[in-house]
Structure formats: structure tokens, C-alpha cells
Amino acid sequence: MIKSKTFGSYLSDIIIWTVLLLLTALCFLPLMNMVSVSFSDSTAAQANQVGLLPVNVNFNSYRLLLEDAQFWRSFMISVERVVLGTALNLLLTVLMAYPLSKNTKQFGARNIYMNVMIFAMLFSGGMIPLFIVVKSLGLMDTIWSLILPGAVPIFNVILLMNFFKSIPDSLEEAAIMDGASKLKILFKIYLPISLPALATIGLFSIVGHWNDYFSGLLYMNSSANFPLQTYIQQLNVDVTKITDPSQLKAIASVSNKTLNAAKIVVSIIPVLLIYPFLQKYFTSGLVIGSVKE
Amino acid sequence: MKKFLTLFAAVLMLLSVLSGCKMGSNQSSNSKSVASPQELKPFGKYKKTVTYTIGKATPGIPKLPKGQTYEDNAYTKYLKDTLNIQSKDKFEAQTGDPYDQKVSMAVASGDLPDIMAVNADTLRQLVANDSIADLTDVYKSSASDFIKAKYNSYNGRALKAATFDGKLMALPSTQNANIPTMLWIRQDWLDKLGLKAPKTVDDMEKVLTAFVKKDPGNNGKGNTVGLALSKSVGGNYGSLFVADNIFATYNSFPRQWIKQNGKVVYGSTTNETKQGLSKLADWYKKGLIDPQMAVRDSIESLIISGQAGAFFGPWWSGDYPLNSAIKKNPKANWKPYIISKNGDGKITAYTQNPVSEFYVVRKGFKHPELLPKIASAINDKLVREDKNYKPVVDFVRGGYDGGKPLNVMINFNDATAQMYKDLKATVDGKKDPKSLSLDDSTSYNNIENYLKNPKNPDPNAWSGYTSRIVAGKLMANTPIKEVNPVFFDQTKSMKLKWANLVKLEDETFLKIVTGQKSVNDFGTFVKQWKSTGGTQITQEVVQAIKEK
Amino acid sequence: MWKRKYRSGQLGYHLMMAPGMIFLIIFSFVPMFGIVMAFQDYVPAKGILGSQWVGLTNFEYMLQIPDSWNILRNTVLIALGKIIFGTIVPIVFALLLNEIRLKWAKRSIQTIVYLPNFLSWAVVAAIVINVFDYHGPINSFLQAFGHQPIMFLASNDWFRTVIIGSDVWKNFGYGAIVYLAALTGIDPGLYEASSIDGANRFQQLLHVTFPGILPTIMLISALNLGNILNAGFDQIYALYNPIVYETGDVIDTYVYRVGLLGQQYSFATAIGLLKSVVSFTLLIAANKLSIKFANLRIF
Structure with missing residues (x-):
């Protein structure tokens, strides 16, 4: 240029x-x-x-932070959650986005599925029924309670579906002639040219799992199992609500502003590292260019 | 495939619905204890280890010694040694919203821990639904005499709050008297400007004016804040940064249900409160109150940084936030004073709800006596007979927190005044330091350290001395005319309407003080408060008091 | 023959949908029975079957709140502001960044601007308060030009602006990711063709780049429309105070304060249901309009 x-x-x-x-x-x-x-x-x-x-x-706060066993334990739980959760999110997103990207002539039940999903995205029964479901499935205090309830990120499915739609059918038709199965078409043809889109929704999943604190609070009974953001959430204490001297120790232990800042800084490092790594998949012209040629 | 899914969903749904209402049906079984008469005694040790599950309220970030956990630490070890009991955490969550969340989930899913703390609202629900045990008998058999004496120091008000139809359904944590709050002021600023300590509201105004005009702290023009004040303005018992002392000089008790001329009124709507607000508005206008009080994020930062010259706070303000203020600037000599109407040192103050939270036992738990026994072990035996129990001593001395499986706290109503008297007697050599309770002996060490070097004290020594001797003395010696609020509970209409009334109240108070509304708008506020539910709620409160 | 093939194809698609649908049924549809709480006086100890039916009382109560219209207006104004500026700013940013050819600079800028998204509002609020302090940078700047200092966060003229502005600031970097990804999908051949035609940078932007990401823009804005009643609880809760209740109190902060008085699940569920209905209607409408006028099906 x-x-x-x-x-x-x-x-x-x-x-x-x-x-x-x-x-x-x-x-x-x-x-x-x-x-x-x-x-x-x-x-x-x-x-x-x-x-x-x-x-x-x-460097006092970082020295203290190194000794904080729970912080690092929570850190590893979050890492585990991101890895497992994102993998499951991506798999389900890809599987659902593909059939949904077809029109009703190609996939008759497409619109029904789509409306059901939009409904599921917007309506919820609140946290009590979900809690009861998670509990009766025996998922409490397991990593799965953080992963399975949000296994289908509908927003991401819609994004990827729209991306798949922009891929011309001609690409697929040749493969159908060769007798390739749907799964094969998806994984061999669609995915390789969708890397920027996959990187985007993958990042959304990673960030979503990393940032979520509420499900940790809800589904983890033992505070030793808290993911990192649930742990960090506990640093916010409203001092004006304290009226009893017996609570003083509790404030003293959480009002350590410098230590709290160190925790927040360290908690951001993983997401700071992951983005540049994913950026290499945002290579210009990869998609439509390869299609048109 | 689809049929299978539908079936699966149906089964799940059934499961969930059933578990939601489980407790009503199968737990109405008898909850008589299986303990032997010996084991029923307050400090009777069990032959076989009894394991009990709890809802554990934590201080948030764990502050335990290395190697100890919430289920295995100095306190659980003590209970194991003395009573042969072991706790197991059904859930753990930080005190406050997270803990309340866990409790309501436990209640909703019908899976209660054996013992847990709940708030007044949840207690009512659990009683109405018959899911918790009647503690009347086990309280008689298994609470120690000392504990009973402590509860009795509230003239029956403490246990009454947990009594339904003559049955004791919970053991409450008590909140002992922590009034009066005091005016904490920069003595070094007073000295520098040659001012006398304020005794009346007018004195206070003069001192604040001098602080703001003359900038004794060299903060730069316009940067000195006279009085640091919270945006809630007043009405939070015994807490930091509210102007309850000012309101009380007008006989105003905001946010309290009180009896005025024989009639039940809500303190925020009285004419006296209008006067209090108008004084504060006047001060704000004159620049004596933090001009950014409405948006101030951390009031402590004003005090620690040395920008503010005065604030209202309870006796323990010397520990927090002033400990950090002294660390930051050892010359910042904060001293507490009493502001009274005529300067005679006699004040009026409202008393607080004698209970904070309620400890309940799940119906069907075989050892309902555990709760009074644990309460007695922690609040009696451990602080008297066993106060030299080494693991707990090390735990407390090390500044650790969060060990007690249950934070049930039972104190005498005059515990704070007693603390001062004990410490003072010890300092004067009239009492053996060894006879002090564990907490007090830690404080005593700080006080000793201070007295050895009062010119240049260590911040912790300064805090210990200032809170417990200087402020403690003020607290013990100030004559107080007590006003007892008549209602702390919630009525039916409050459930939905109260939030809105509080909004109206908060908005009006803050706007009047900061001059965005005139004091004359107070009448409009009262009218609106009454018409949007206030009148109805007042009637309900009157009714509820009659029924009690 | 053709029919069988079609059928087997359909089965393939159904099988692909199945794993995800199972998860949705278990974790979204089964719990939806909780919606009945909106029509009950739900008491956790009694469970859903045991709680009392109250019909539409919870909904009627919403209308009885003396300033329910005010709260609704605040919610919609703030949410709308966030949707509009939260769409425009990331797009402009993505387009500007796209003009940069220095790769390392592009990546560094991209990474830095997405970082504020990872700080919680409790943390960011403290910074926002300092920035708008009487002695903070903004007021110092105003005073340098002879203005009186403004207490932005306690001013009913400014509060919503500050809320929208700080939200856009915190989230635009993250919001730009999807547009940056869309930009990579534009055929470089189109740029070459237009530059042969003599188009300058601005014309290229207008005729190649912008149309290239327009479908993504429409998709994201339509999905964001679903948030028209979500003004952002964490942010407002951390920044508001009673003086700005009249412009800053929104549905979620109000529900939170009602909830503080006891666990008012029914009221919260009723509000949630109402919000869902509104979002659902808007989203369906947006899709219909988009099909009709832009011939673009969003979902």
C-alpha cells in the first residue's frame, strides 16, 4: 500500500x-x-x-499477597473455570450456530429453535429456582456449578450464527457433493475460516468467566472454593454500616487499601496477557478473501 | 428424544418444587434432645463427639493463623476440648449481604444447617413456618447463670425480641450501650489557635469557624474541612460521622420510633428534627461542614489526611479511623468531648435495639441444647474460667479473626462502662492485671505502653489509651437522659412502602442540609411522608406495640 | 431419494442443536417455573407451592410507587444514552484504529483500552469521584477558565451525563472488539478497487469500511436494545447519593433498596418479568424492522 x-x-x-x-x-x-x-x-x-x-x-502488599494462600487457590480455581468453561462454551456455540445459520428451507425447525433461544436469553425465573436445580443435581461446591448453568452463551451463538451466514453456500455445496457429513463441513470448512469470529467469542467467554463473581457466591458453600472475583468482591465493606466495636477487626483486615489494590492488579494480569495472544487471529482479509478467490 | 427430554424436565421440576417445601412436612418430628442429664448441663462434656452443622458468617478475607481453618482453629479446638463437639460448615459467606443470601437460599431449598444466625425478618418466617426448635427448655437447662445474668441486664428486652407466644425461639446476640457518641476534635488545632474545648453547640460553631477560616493544619486556603459528616446526616445509633449529638440537643431523634407527648411518632418527622436540620443547614452554608459531604467516598480519608478538624464518633473511634490518622501524623492529637445543650455535660440520647441477630436451631436437630451450651462456653467459661486457654490467647494476641464457629455475642448492657472501670482500676493499681479478661488485658498492655511514653506513643498504644481510658471515662461519667425508641420491628405495609419513605427522607435531609431545599420545605416533606404510607404505617406500629 | 436426504440432513441439524438445548432446558427453562413468584407473596420457608397467591398485586404496587414514572424515565434515559454512545464510540474508535498501520501500536492501544472493563465499579467509582472532586482535574480545568467548580455527582443537571460518560469510557475498548473483528472480514480487494477508482481515505471509509461492518453494527445495536431497562446497577449504586435520586434512581437501585427491608423475591421477580417482556418485544420488533427495511435478519 x-x-x-x-x-x-x-x-x-x-x-x-x-x-x-x-x-x-x-x-x-x-x-x-x-x-x-x-x-x-x-x-x-x-x-x-x-x-x-x-x-x-x-513492596509490602505484594509480600503479603504472596503469603495469601486463599488468593492463589482462588486464582487457580478461576483459571480452571476459564479453561473448562470456555471450551464448553465454544463447542456448544459452534454446534448451535451452524444449524441456526441455515434458512428455514434448509433447516425446517430453525425459527422455532431461534425463538426459544431468544426467550431463554431474556426471561429467567430468578436465582432461587436455578439454585434449587443446581443443588438437586448435586453440583454445589463443584467447578461444574460455575460452568454448566451458563454453558450456552446465547449472545455468542447469535454473533457466530451471523458470521456463518456470511459464508457463501457454494463453499458447502461442493463438500456435500463429495458426501461430507454436516459435522465434517462445520469443522473442516467453516471453522478454519472463522478464526477471527471464534477468537472474539472465545474472548467474550474467557472474560465472562473471569469476571463473574455472583455464581461463585451462590454455588460455593465453602469459601475455600471461591473463584478469584468472588474472593475479591469481599474486599468491599461499607464502613458506615459498622456500629459495633467487635467488627473493628474485620474492617481493619479488609481496609488495607494497598493490599487490595495489589490483589486487583494481579487479578488483571491474566486478561492482560490473553488479549494480545488472541489478537493474532484477527488477521485482516482472512475470511471473505479466501472465500471469494 | 424429545419425549425423554420432557420427562427429564418434569422429574427435575418435581424435585425442585418438592425440595422447596420439604421442611413443612417431614421435619415436624419431635425435637427433644437425646442428651443425658449430665450432658444437658451448661458445661457438661459429651461422651461421644457431637458434630453439628452451621451457617458460618466470615469476616470475608480469611484472617486465620497459618494452618487453621474455619472448621479447625483455636475456638473449635476449645469447644472440642471442653464440650466434645465439632462444627462443620454447611456454608460460609461474608457477614452482610452475602451471608443473608446464603441463608435465604438455605431456607428456600429447605436445607437448613443445625445452627445459624438469621435476621429478624427471617426469624419471623421460620417461626411462622414451624421450621426451628423451641429453645425454652434447653435455655433453662443448658445456659449458664452468668449468661442468664447478662441477658437479664437488658430488663427482659433482649429475650423478649426472640420470644413468640411465650416460647423462646432463638438466642439473640446483644448490643450493649455505646452512647454517648462524642465530638472528636483536633486538640493540637485548638491549642494552636488558643481556643477552649467546645461545650455547647454554639461553642462548636465558633471552633469550626476558626478551623475553617484560620487553617491551623496548613492545608491551604479552602481545603480545611470543619466537620466531617456522613450523607445519612443522623439517626444511626453509635456509628461514625452522624450528627445525632446535635439533633439530641433539640430533643430530636431522627429515624427512631419514639413516644412524644404520649403519642407514637417517627422521629424524622418532628418539628425538633426540623430545628436540628436547620442548624446543620446553617453550618453548611457557612462552610463549616464538608462541602462535598453528599459525594464523599471515604470520610476516613479526610480525617487520616489531616484535612478535617472534627467529627462525631463513638468511643472506639480511637481505634478506627484514628489509629491510621496517628500513623500518618503522630502530631494529630485527637480528643473526644461532649457537646450538651447548656454546656453542663448532661445529654439526652436514644437507646438502641438490644439485639442484633438471632441464633436458631433447626427443628429436628437432636441436640438443641448445643446452642445455649456454645453460647455459654464462648461468653462465660472462655472469658472467665478458661481465659488463659493458650490457643485462644495466641489467636487473640496475634490479631486474628473469624475463629468462632458462631459469633453469638452476649454482653452486659453496661459492658463498655464496665470495661473502663476495670481498666481504670487496674491502671490505678487497685485491680490485678491477671484478673482482666483477654480483650481487656490486650488493651491494658497498650495503655501501659502509652503511660510509659505519653509524649511519643506508638499508634496502637495511643489508640488503646484514647479509646478506653480517655473516651471510656467520658462515656462512663456523662449523665445521660435515655430516650427509649418504642419499636424496632417491621410492619406489614413497611414491606413495600418503607423503601420509598426512606428515599423521601434521605433526599429531604440531605437536600435541606446542603441548601438545595429550604428548611421551609420540611412541612411538605412531612405531609408527603404521611400521605404516601407514613400514616398507615404509624397506625400499624401503634397496633404492634399494643399487641406486644 | 431427495426426501430421505433432506430428512437425514434435518436429523443432523437437530443432533447438533441437542447438547445445547439440553443445557438450556435444565438451566433456563426448568427454573422458569420461578416466574410464578411474581404472582405470589413468596416466602422462602414456604416454598413456591406453599406461598400465597396474590394475583397482580406486585405489579399494581409498581404503579403505586409515587415516583414510578420518574424512576422509569431515569432508567430509560440512562440506558438509552449508554446504548447510543456505547455503540457510536466503539465504532468510531475501531474505525480510527483500523487506519493505523503500525502493528505493535495498534495492538498495545487495543489492549490498554480494554483494561478498564476489568475493574469493578466499586473500584472505578472511587476514581470517578476523585476526578470530579472540587479539587480534581475537571474542576481545576473549569476554574482555570474562570468557572465556578461544579459538584457533578450531586447535581441533577449533570448526574446522568456523568453516569453515561463514565460507562462509555469504561466499556468502549471492550465493545470495540467485535467491530475490530468485523473489520478483518472486509475484502482487501474492495479497498484496492476503490483506490484505483481514485477514492481518498475518507471516501474509502464511507463506501467500503462502513458498509462492511454495518451488519455487525445493526446486530449489536439490536441486541443492546434488549437492555433498555437495564441502567447498570453496580455503577449507579456506587456513584449516587440522595440528592440525585430524582435523576439517578433507577429500577434496579429501587428494587435493591426495597429488598433490603426483607427478602422481597416476589416484587423483584415481578419487575424482572416486566423487564423481560419489554426486552423481548423490542428485540422482536427490531428484528422485524431490520428484515423489512434492511433485508437483514438479525436472528
Whole structure:
């Protein structure tokens, strides 16, 4: 794409870069603040005096964090959940998106399934009945209670289905002539050219599993089994509700702002690492280009 | 295929529905204890280990010594040693919303732990549904005399809250008196400006004005906050940052159901409260109150950073948040004072609900006597006879938390005043330090440390001394005219209407104080409060009091 | 012959749907019997079978709340603002980023802007409050130009704007991912063709890039429409105060405060049901309109 650049092109480059860098800076600030707090003196943090740079740099919170066995246990539970949960999400999403991407002539019951799924996406019976179902299936306190109830991410199914729709039928017809089965067509033809879409919904699943704290709270009876975000959620305590001196110890143990910040920073590192890794699947022109040729 | 699915779904649905209402049917069986007479005694040890399941309320982030767990720690070991009982956690969750969530899930799925803590609302439900055991007999047989004496110090108010149709259905945790709250003020600022300690509301206004105008803390112009105040303004018993002291000088008791001239009224709607609000609004206008009180995220940060010169707080404010303030600036000399109407040091204050939470035993559990026995072991034997039990001593000294399987807390109503008297007597050499309770002896060490080096104390020594000797003395010596609220419960209409009335109240209070509404709008507020459910609820409250 | 093949094809499709449908039946449809709680005075101890039927009382109560219209208006205004700006900003960002050729810069920017999504509102709220403090950057900036400082979070003129703005800021990087993925699907041949035709960058953007991601835009906005009654509980709860109740109190914060007085599952379920009905209707309508006017079936 070598072109002689015009003045207008330079100007638009400058504008684009300025806007992007400004937005990036804006998004970097809160994280910067968290990192600074985690390295600061704890009273300075409590006094709300830490901005973008740490005050009296020290590593105490990270030292304490290393000793916090439950934090790391929860961390590993979250990792396990992300791996298993995302795998199951992707498998089911792919399997459902393919038939749904067909029209009613090709797959008669398509619209019925679709409406049922939209209904399931929007309506819910609330948490008590779901809790009772999970409990009566014997899933309480197991990793499966965090994975199975959300096994079908309907939003992702709809996204992938729309992506599959954009793949021309001609590609499939040749394979049908060769007598390939539906599954084979899906896995051998559709998936290889859908990597950017799969990377996107895969990322959504990973993030969804990593960020969710509520199902951990609901389905885990032993706090030793909490996933990371459920553990971190416990750091928010409303001090104004405390009226009894016996609760003082509890506040003292959670109001350690610097340690809390360190926990949050460490909890973000995995998602910080996973994104660049997935980005390599966002290669331009991969999809439709290969189809059209 | 489809038939199979439908069948599967039907079975599941049936299962779930059934479990939702299980407890009503099969658990009405007799819940007489199987314990022997010896085992029924408060401190009688079981021959065979009794295992019981609990709903465990945790402090959130575990703060246990290495190697100990919620089910196996100094306290569970103590109970094993003395009573031969072992707890097992049916569920664990952080005190507050997460714990309440777990309780309602347990109740909804009909799978209760043997013993757990519930709030007043859930207690009523469980009683109405006949799912918890009657504790009347086991309380008589298995609670120690000391525990009974502690409950009796509330003149029957504590146990009455857990009594339904003459049956004791729960053991409540008590909330002992923690009034008066005090005005905590920067003594070093007062000294620097040559001001005397305030005694009346007017004195206080002068001091705050001087703080804000003269900036003794060198915070820079416009950065000094006179009074740090919570956005709830008032009406939270014994808590930090509310102006209950100011309201009380006008005989106003916001957010409390009180009797005024023989009639039951809601304290927030009285004319006296209007006067209190108008004083605060005046101060806000003059810049004496934190101008950003409505949006302040962490009021503590104002105090720790040295921006604020005064706040209202209970006696333990010396421990929190002032401990951090002293760490940050050892020269920040915070002192508590009493603000009274005439400056004579006599104050009026409302009392609180004597109970906080209720401990209940599942109907059908074979050992209902365990609850009073555990309560007695923890609140009597462990703090008196066995107070030198090494594992627990190490646990407390190490600053750990969350060990007790049940946080059932039973104190004398005057426990705080007694604490001061004991510590003072010990400091004066009239009492043997060895006779102090475990908590008190930890405090005593801090006080000793402070007295050895009062010029330049360690922050923990300062906190121990300031909270328990300085503020403790004020608390024990201030004459209080007590106003007893007449109702702490919930009525039928409150269930749906109260949230809206509270919204109206919060909005009006904060807007009046911050000047977004005039004090004259108070009348409109009262009218609207009454017409949107207040009148009806007041009638229900009157009715409920009659029936009690 | 043809018929058999068609049938066996249908079976294949059904079998592919089956695993997912089983999960949906167990974890979505079976629990839906809980919807009956909306018509009961549900008491957990009594279970669904034992609780008292109250008909439409829970729904009637919604209308009796003196400021139910106010709460509804706040909810819709905030949610709509978030939907509109939360769609536009990520698209603009994705299009701008697409113009950048430096690969490492592109990836770094992308990664950084998606990070705020991972901080909970409880954490971000503290930062937002500091930014809008009297002595914070925004007010300092205003004062430098001779303005009076504004207490944004306690101002009924500003509160919704701050809520929408901070939400867009926190989420646009994450929201842009799907558009960035869509951009990779555009045929590079189209760019070459248009540049041979003499189109400049802006014209390419208008005639190649934008139409290329339009289906994705329509899809995402339609799905977002389902959130028209979700204004974002965590965020508002962390940022509001009684002064801004009149502009900031939304359905979810109200339900939460009602719930604090005791476990009011029935009321919450009734509200939830109402929200679901509205979302469902809107989504179906959006799909119909999209088919009719853009010949694009969303689902």
C-alpha cells in the first residue's frame, strides 16, 4: 500500500493519532492509579493521597499477597473455570450456530429453535429456582456449578450464527457433493475460516468467566472454593454500616487499601496477557478473501 | 428424544418444587434432645463427639493463623476440648449481604444447617413456618447463670425480641450501650489557635469557624474541612460521622420510633428534627461542614489526611479511623468531648435495639441444647474460667479473626462502662492485671505502653489509651437522659412502602442540609411522608406495640 | 431419494442443536417455573407451592410507587444514552484504529483500552469521584477558565451525563472488539478497487469500511436494545447519593433498596418479568424492522 501521501492524509494521520492516544491515556489512568496504590505506603493510600505515582514506594502488599494462600487457590480455581468453561462454551456455540445459520428451507425447525433461544436469553425465573436445580443435581461446591448453568452463551451463538451466514453456500455445496457429513463441513470448512469470529467469542467467554463473581457466591458453600472475583468482591465493606466495636477487626483486615489494590492488579494480569495472544487471529482479509478467490 | 427430554424436565421440576417445601412436612418430628442429664448441663462434656452443622458468617478475607481453618482453629479446638463437639460448615459467606443470601437460599431449598444466625425478618418466617426448635427448655437447662445474668441486664428486652407466644425461639446476640457518641476534635488545632474545648453547640460553631477560616493544619486556603459528616446526616445509633449529638440537643431523634407527648411518632418527622436540620443547614452554608459531604467516598480519608478538624464518633473511634490518622501524623492529637445543650455535660440520647441477630436451631436437630451450651462456653467459661486457654490467647494476641464457629455475642448492657472501670482500676493499681479478661488485658498492655511514653506513643498504644481510658471515662461519667425508641420491628405495609419513605427522607435531609431545599420545605416533606404510607404505617406500629 | 436426504440432513441439524438445548432446558427453562413468584407473596420457608397467591398485586404496587414514572424515565434515559454512545464510540474508535498501520501500536492501544472493563465499579467509582472532586482535574480545568467548580455527582443537571460518560469510557475498548473483528472480514480487494477508482481515505471509509461492518453494527445495536431497562446497577449504586435520586434512581437501585427491608423475591421477580417482556418485544420488533427495511435478519 505504498502511496504518495498528501497533506490531507498527513493531517488526518495526526488527528487520528491524537484522538487514539488521548483515549488510550484515559483508559490507562485507573490502572496506573491501582498500580501506584499497590506500591504505596498504606496510610497515604488511606488518606486518599495517591494519584498516578506511588507515595513512599514499598513492596509490602505484594509480600503479603504472596503469603495469601486463599488468593492463589482462588486464582487457580478461576483459571480452571476459564479453561473448562470456555471450551464448553465454544463447542456448544459452534454446534448451535451452524444449524441456526441455515434458512428455514434448509433447516425446517430453525425459527422455532431461534425463538426459544431468544426467550431463554431474556426471561429467567430468578436465582432461587436455578439454585434449587443446581443443588438437586448435586453440583454445589463443584467447578461444574460455575460452568454448566451458563454453558450456552446465547449472545455468542447469535454473533457466530451471523458470521456463518456470511459464508457463501457454494463453499458447502461442493463438500456435500463429495458426501461430507454436516459435522465434517462445520469443522473442516467453516471453522478454519472463522478464526477471527471464534477468537472474539472465545474472548467474550474467557472474560465472562473471569469476571463473574455472583455464581461463585451462590454455588460455593465453602469459601475455600471461591473463584478469584468472588474472593475479591469481599474486599468491599461499607464502613458506615459498622456500629459495633467487635467488627473493628474485620474492617481493619479488609481496609488495607494497598493490599487490595495489589490483589486487583494481579487479578488483571491474566486478561492482560490473553488479549494480545488472541489478537493474532484477527488477521485482516482472512475470511471473505479466501472465500471469494 | 424429545419425549425423554420432557420427562427429564418434569422429574427435575418435581424435585425442585418438592425440595422447596420439604421442611413443612417431614421435619415436624419431635425435637427433644437425646442428651443425658449430665450432658444437658451448661458445661457438661459429651461422651461421644457431637458434630453439628452451621451457617458460618466470615469476616470475608480469611484472617486465620497459618494452618487453621474455619472448621479447625483455636475456638473449635476449645469447644472440642471442653464440650466434645465439632462444627462443620454447611456454608460460609461474608457477614452482610452475602451471608443473608446464603441463608435465604438455605431456607428456600429447605436445607437448613443445625445452627445459624438469621435476621429478624427471617426469624419471623421460620417461626411462622414451624421450621426451628423451641429453645425454652434447653435455655433453662443448658445456659449458664452468668449468661442468664447478662441477658437479664437488658430488663427482659433482649429475650423478649426472640420470644413468640411465650416460647423462646432463638438466642439473640446483644448490643450493649455505646452512647454517648462524642465530638472528636483536633486538640493540637485548638491549642494552636488558643481556643477552649467546645461545650455547647454554639461553642462548636465558633471552633469550626476558626478551623475553617484560620487553617491551623496548613492545608491551604479552602481545603480545611470543619466537620466531617456522613450523607445519612443522623439517626444511626453509635456509628461514625452522624450528627445525632446535635439533633439530641433539640430533643430530636431522627429515624427512631419514639413516644412524644404520649403519642407514637417517627422521629424524622418532628418539628425538633426540623430545628436540628436547620442548624446543620446553617453550618453548611457557612462552610463549616464538608462541602462535598453528599459525594464523599471515604470520610476516613479526610480525617487520616489531616484535612478535617472534627467529627462525631463513638468511643472506639480511637481505634478506627484514628489509629491510621496517628500513623500518618503522630502530631494529630485527637480528643473526644461532649457537646450538651447548656454546656453542663448532661445529654439526652436514644437507646438502641438490644439485639442484633438471632441464633436458631433447626427443628429436628437432636441436640438443641448445643446452642445455649456454645453460647455459654464462648461468653462465660472462655472469658472467665478458661481465659488463659493458650490457643485462644495466641489467636487473640496475634490479631486474628473469624475463629468462632458462631459469633453469638452476649454482653452486659453496661459492658463498655464496665470495661473502663476495670481498666481504670487496674491502671490505678487497685485491680490485678491477671484478673482482666483477654480483650481487656490486650488493651491494658497498650495503655501501659502509652503511660510509659505519653509524649511519643506508638499508634496502637495511643489508640488503646484514647479509646478506653480517655473516651471510656467520658462515656462512663456523662449523665445521660435515655430516650427509649418504642419499636424496632417491621410492619406489614413497611414491606413495600418503607423503601420509598426512606428515599423521601434521605433526599429531604440531605437536600435541606446542603441548601438545595429550604428548611421551609420540611412541612411538605412531612405531609408527603404521611400521605404516601407514613400514616398507615404509624397506625400499624401503634397496633404492634399494643399487641406486644 | 431427495426426501430421505433432506430428512437425514434435518436429523443432523437437530443432533447438533441437542447438547445445547439440553443445557438450556435444565438451566433456563426448568427454573422458569420461578416466574410464578411474581404472582405470589413468596416466602422462602414456604416454598413456591406453599406461598400465597396474590394475583397482580406486585405489579399494581409498581404503579403505586409515587415516583414510578420518574424512576422509569431515569432508567430509560440512562440506558438509552449508554446504548447510543456505547455503540457510536466503539465504532468510531475501531474505525480510527483500523487506519493505523503500525502493528505493535495498534495492538498495545487495543489492549490498554480494554483494561478498564476489568475493574469493578466499586473500584472505578472511587476514581470517578476523585476526578470530579472540587479539587480534581475537571474542576481545576473549569476554574482555570474562570468557572465556578461544579459538584457533578450531586447535581441533577449533570448526574446522568456523568453516569453515561463514565460507562462509555469504561466499556468502549471492550465493545470495540467485535467491530475490530468485523473489520478483518472486509475484502482487501474492495479497498484496492476503490483506490484505483481514485477514492481518498475518507471516501474509502464511507463506501467500503462502513458498509462492511454495518451488519455487525445493526446486530449489536439490536441486541443492546434488549437492555433498555437495564441502567447498570453496580455503577449507579456506587456513584449516587440522595440528592440525585430524582435523576439517578433507577429500577434496579429501587428494587435493591426495597429488598433490603426483607427478602422481597416476589416484587423483584415481578419487575424482572416486566423487564423481560419489554426486552423481548423490542428485540422482536427490531428484528422485524431490520428484515423489512434492511433485508437483514438479525436472528
